[in-house]
Amino acid sequence: MKRNLLLTPGPTQVPPSICEVLGKPIIHHRTPQFQDYLKEAVEGLKYVFQTKNDVYVIASSGTGAMEASVCSFLSPGDKAITVEGGKFGERWTELCEAYGIETTVVDVEWGHSVDPVVIKKLLDENKDIKAVYVTLTETSTGVTADIEALGKVIKETDAILVVDAVSGLGVTDLQVDNWSVDAVASGSHKGLMLPPGVAFVSVSDKAAALMESSKCSSYYFDLKKYKKAAEKTDTPFTPAIGIVIALTESLRLIKEDGIENLFKHYERLAKATRAAAKALGLSLFADDSCISNALTAINVPDSVDGGKLVKLMRDTYGITMAGGQAQLKGKIVRIAHMGCLDEYDMLTGIACLEKALNESGYDFTLGSGVASAQAVFNS
């Protein structure tokens, strides 16, 4: 009888109509029938990516799309900038280092976002930097980077701008073409409301040119193979058929609402959650200037063990939020606003957080979080 509510920044809730498609018998992938689905999926992804660029579909988790965005564009010894400031920014560095890329790490304080002026200076001083790797929504801290400003800086150089939008795609505005974003890595299990297992990469002409000269050792994540297959509406390796077919339903749902409306919807959920946190006397981890609408990272009171808090909500009440990672372990709670969630899900989550905080001995006015969130929803 227990609720199973995912307020986690991936995987997110899978809506009933998508579950229904996932539960159907599959078809073979080398058929005109599957090609129709793949074509529809890619067209729909272009709408969500806000791009006319190619978008490739890979059977892997989001990290696979990130790896493809390193090994398909660069060669060992090439220079790149990676922007850290959280777990996923660090992943860019690890990926570049795995391929022998000479990496300049821009180490942003956790909870803050990168200053485009820093990137401009580095690129001015190092004309041979080939790529800049950044994170749209850093889910470990609840920060959103200013991709538009970075795009303006980077498009004037020979470098490509590569964005990890695994968490942000479909949740936070990312105008790939208008903002000159050369490659975007994303995944199925966040804004797209699908189970994990499918990843995507969009590739601009500038990035495609780099692809031709790339010499990294790789096979499955070599985007040249995906480009060639895409010309025949195909994939180079067996696709995750079931999830790709379900993706067409996800994209239908997203188009029905309209992505601009979804961005506003998630902003509203985030605003209400931030208001609730403040009403509970809790501060937010991310700096106001770059706070994300895709998830809210709330500092747990010193007297409370954040790990235990998350376990209590999940195992006793069936409501799953994320705890902190790395140095933030036990110190924050992260509530996602992505995928198939509405204001009642947020109220449920906040009510549960109140209950768990109360049981953990934290002193506050019970009900004040829910009331504040509701005030935002009713305004």
Added chain:
Amino acid sequence: MKRNLLLTPGPTQVPPSICEVLGKPIIHHRTPQFQDYLKEAVEGLKYVFQTKNDVYVIASSGTGAMEASVCSFLSPGDKAITVEGGKFGERWTELCEAYGIETTVVDVEWGHSVDPVVIKKLLDENKDIKAVYVTLTETSTGVTADIEALGKVIKETDAILVVDAVSGLGVTDLQVDNWSVDAVASGSHKGLMLPPGVAFVSVSDKAAALMESSKCSSYYFDLKKYKKAAEKTDTPFTPAIGIVIALTESLRLIKEDGIENLFKHYERLAKATRAAAKALGLSLFADDSCISNALTAINVPDSVDGGKLVKLMRDTYGITMAGGQAQLKGKIVRIAHMGCLDEYDMLTGIACLEKALNESGYDFTLGSGVASAQAVFNS
């Protein structure tokens, strides 16, 4: 109203009870609840792999598991043998070459299997060969390799035996421990009756030792990461949650029947199909000495276009078989005996093949194929 019967060597039919699990809302993967599923899945896989070795679960197609079995064990400049003789044997060579492995290709005639004596001679003459890559069931030709004999030869050397069992696992006997197989790459969408999107690798102690010294550039397919995560019943990257949970149902079904019984069952389906082909006056592509029970490759009459034949069966009658690949394009039809198929599915497939051959102008006694298959089933 059209039937959707997959007689293809991957993907295979997904049984109703697995579809049901796939259609359920998912849960978060960093939870004790998911750990229970992962543990059950890995234990069940060990039963199917017939091994006590570690088995790692990767979110990718089968090729990802093959890539992991190259880049996690070897370093650029290392020597390896790849056994060709079909599309998937060639993939081993392509993978090794992508990583700068010095590859000795054993080029077996298509339709035949490798002679273990050839491998022994090569290993005797080249003591520094680190790995031998072979294919259990070469689905492009319908051949099964003698892994037991290869294991006997290779275990006496420093080399590891790595088997692509993407198609054969759970269909054809593969005694990983008894036959000294060091690594096996497999996938979810063949014998395991799941949609594609999850892959597996088993790793022996001998292979694990190589893993420690491997220096290939890779990240997502670096098995060291999977080994470390597995120690905490975890995966290094977001797993394909839905398919992993469904895998526990697949393994339940397989255990219920017992794999030895399944091997006999598929042998029976294959024997009946071979009898049907002969009754129709058609020859088999694979040599008798190494013919596979996982799928039957039937030579199409010269007067018939095999590509059109497959399209006719699929698009008009809703029964999907595979055509020929590469130099066999248009020349063979491949009928799979893997996953959730019974004798009535085979009779249906053979009846459809008869109908399509008849419509293609091929002269034979209508009904003779079905009758011969039925005779095998009733014997």
